Amino acid sequence: MCSKDGVVAMAEGEKDIEFKKAAIIFVIAALIIFAAGIGIGEAFIWDRYDTSDPAARDIKYLEQVLEQDPDSDQLLVELGWLYYRTGDYQKANQALARAISVNKLNPAAHFNLGLVYRETGLLEKAVQEFQRTLELDPDSKYAYFELGKVYFTQEKWDQAAGQFRYAAEKDPAGADNYYWLGQAYERMGQNEEARAAYLRVLEMIPDHPEAAKADQRLKK
Template sequence: MDKNQNGIELMREGKWDEAAKAFAEAIEEQPKDPVAYINFGNVLTAVGDTERAMNFYDKAINLDENAPAAYYSKGNVYYDQQNFAQAKNMFELALKKGLETGDNFFMLGMSLANMENSKLALPYLQRSTELLEDDAEAHFQYGLCLARENFIDEAIIALEKAVMFDPEHADALYNLGVAYGFKEDGDKALELFNRALEVQPDHLLAGHGKKLIEGQDNH
């Protein structure tokens, strides 16, 4: 088995030290191959050593400026640091270099959404739901973004997909309830708030939504 493949298997098992060793050997054997540097950086990121990880990603980019995975990995580090503008730049570069994965579209959309630019985020999040068809989180974030831009009918479709793929997604249930509230379907909204509270009894927003609707019913 190739040392990179071996290292990736070890990472999946959470064996970080052994994975790092496999990637270090891969780097020794092929010092001009950016892949091992990216993989080694991913191990460092996973154990929280992001500063050193960034050096490995940069090394990979120096070896091959068209290594899209290096930009994607850098983007994830920036995103976790809540540096959304830098993250967006990295995911855009990864896309430009050919990384047309659902994850990259999703992270690019999320960076824009966190920069409060829902309108620009929409097409990327939409593309992520096409590529990650059964990913509840992708549909959820796309639905949220649609709701922010007042596309309530479309938001309902996306949020219903999120709940279909993950029936215990309390935030999706809650936001779907809010969307039905907008459509003045109080019964449906109440049912969804109750479902959100079943999944997560301390869901404050769902509790608040439920109280509001029940208060209206009592008048």
Template sequence: MDKNQLGVQFMQDGNWSDAAKAFNEAIAENPKDAVGYINFGNVLSAVGQEEKAIKFYEKAIMIDENAAAAYYSLGNIYFSNEQFDRSKDMFELAMRKGLETSDNYFMLGLTLVQLEKGRLALPYLQRSVELNDQDAEAHFQYGLCLAQQELIDEAIIQFMDCLKIDQAHSDAYYNLGVAYGFKEDSIKALEMFNHALEIQPDHILAGYGKKIMEKGI
């Protein structure tokens, strides 16, 4: 088996030390292949060594400026450190270099939301769920973004799609409650808040929403 493939298998098993060893061997065997550096960077990032990971991603880009996965991985690190302008640039670069994945569209959308550019985020979040309609969190975040733009009916559809995949997503129920409350459907809103509390009894916002709806019925 190829050393990179072997390393990926070790990563999937959570065996970080053997994964690092396999990727190190892949780099030693083929130092001009950007893939080994990206994979080694992913191991370092997974175990919290982000500064070292960045150097491996940058090395991959030096070898191959079209290494889209390296830009994507850099974007994730910058996002996790709330460097949203930098993460936006990396996700956009990854897209321009040909990374047409639901994850990249999703992360670019989330980054734009963090930059308070929700309307610009919508097409990327939409594309994310189009590419992977079984990603509950993508449907949820797309729904949140729609709701923030006051596209309530469209948001409800996404929250419902989220719940079809993950029936225990308490925040999706909570936000459905908010959406129905916005539409002045107190009965439906109360039902959604109750569902959220059944799943997560300490959901403070759902509890607050329930009290408000009960007063209005």
């Protein structure tokens, strides 16, 4: 027969064992919850809001979506734009060419392809794409502006000025339209028209450094 003290000791020992079991179970449960939390965060939260390289993340996402919908010209345009922004002009060209093959009437595909051609020095092809954009969307102020910049690069000052004027008509609040218009006028020796364009820029952006320098230069 066990003594009273022995019974108490056994009870206390059992309590210790139960406590240790409970502690182990608690730790295991906590580790499982923690691991599950990491998995959920990686799958649904952290990856979505990770800003370390958002363009690369978005490219990866679009490529995955396109595996399910390879003939979406809109998704291809978005992918091409992201490649363009990251400087991968070859992949941008490929994505945008695919978008056009799917839908030749997509003005954004032609516009973005024009940007790619301009950046890679294929200026005549850039002109063709911007012109095609304007055929599909005559109100595209950006296409007029970018076409003007290509003509400016080609030193076709009169044609550049014409496009910048169109861009200014479509977007009167766009200071860049007037600045580049002033640049084109100045190259043609039309200093009064150039200064008027620069002054328009300064009305909108009084501390515009380039326009201020140009205005001072033409005052002399």
